[in-house]
Amino acid sequence: MNKLITSIQNPFIKQLSQLKDKSRIRKKEQTFLIEGLREIELAIKGNYDIETILFYADLFSEDQLNNLVNKDVNVIEISKEVYQKLAYRDTTEGVLAIAKSKQHHIYNLEFKTKTPLILIAEAPEKPGNIGAILRTADAANVDAVIIANPKTDLYNPNIIRSSVGCIFTNQIATGTTTEIIDFLKLKNINIYCAILQESVTYHSQDFTKPTAIVVGTEATGLSNEWRINSTQNIIIPMQGEIDSMNVSVAAGILIFEAKRQRNFN
Missing domain, CATH: 3.30.1330.30 (Ribosomal protein L30/S12)
Incomplete structure (x- = not known):
C-alpha cells in the first residue's frame, strides 16, 4: 500500500x-x-x-x-x-x-575517445537557452558540455523542462573560465571561440582533432580570457542586417560542422 x-x-x-x-x-x-x-x-x-x-x-x-x-x-x-x-x-x-544531484566538477570528466568534441557555453543565463544547448549537444552526441561561470542552477526545473531531459543524457561539467581553459590545455584540446575579433570563418578549421567549441551570450559575447587563449577564433558569416544570433543556434551550426567533418562519428 x-x-x-x-x-x-x-x-x-x-x-x-x-x-x-x-x-x-x-x-x-x-x-x-x-x-x-x-x-x-x-x-x-x-x-x-x-x-x-x-x-x-x-x-x-x-x-x-x-x-x-x-x-x-x-x-x-x-x-x-x-x-x-x-x-x-x-x-x-x-x-x-x-x-x-550530481557533482559536476570538470576533472570528473571522462572521454571515451582520443579526439573528444566538447561544447562550452560561458555564463548562459536563460534556462531556455541552456536547455536548447543541451538538446543540441545530445543530438550531436558530443563528449561533454561545460558551462563556464554558470549563472543558473543546472537543476532549475525550467532547464530540465526546456532540455526535455537532455540534462541527464549529456556529460556535464561546470567551472570558472580559468579552470576550464587550464583543463583544456592540460588535455591538449584545441579551443575554438566564437568571437568577432581575429576570427576566420568556422568552416575553414579542422575540427577532427580534440576540439572545444566555445560560445558566449548574445548580449556580452565571450570574455577576453577566451579570446587570448583560443587556438583560433571563429565566426559564422552573417548576411543579414544583424551581427549575432541566438547562442543555441550558433552552437548547433558549429557543432554540426564538426560532426560533418568527422563523418558524423
Missing part, C-alpha cells in the same frame, strides 16, 4: 515546493524535482539516484508505476491538488521524482 498525501499544507509537500522554486534549497539539500515520465526515465538511464516517486493515480497508472520503480524507491500517491502544486506543466503524465 502506497503512502497517500492529499493536502498542499503537508510539511513534506511544502518542502518539495521550495525545492522546486529555490536554487539555494536545491543546493543545500543536494536534491531536485523531475517532472514527467520521459525525463525520469532519462535520469534513471543517466544513473541518477531516484529517492522518491510521486504520482497522481488519475493520470499515472499502477502498471506505469511498476515499470518505472524498483524496490529501493519510496513511492507516494498524491492528490490532484498536490500534483498541481508541484508540477509546472498540466500536460505531464502525473508523475514526479525526487533525485539526488
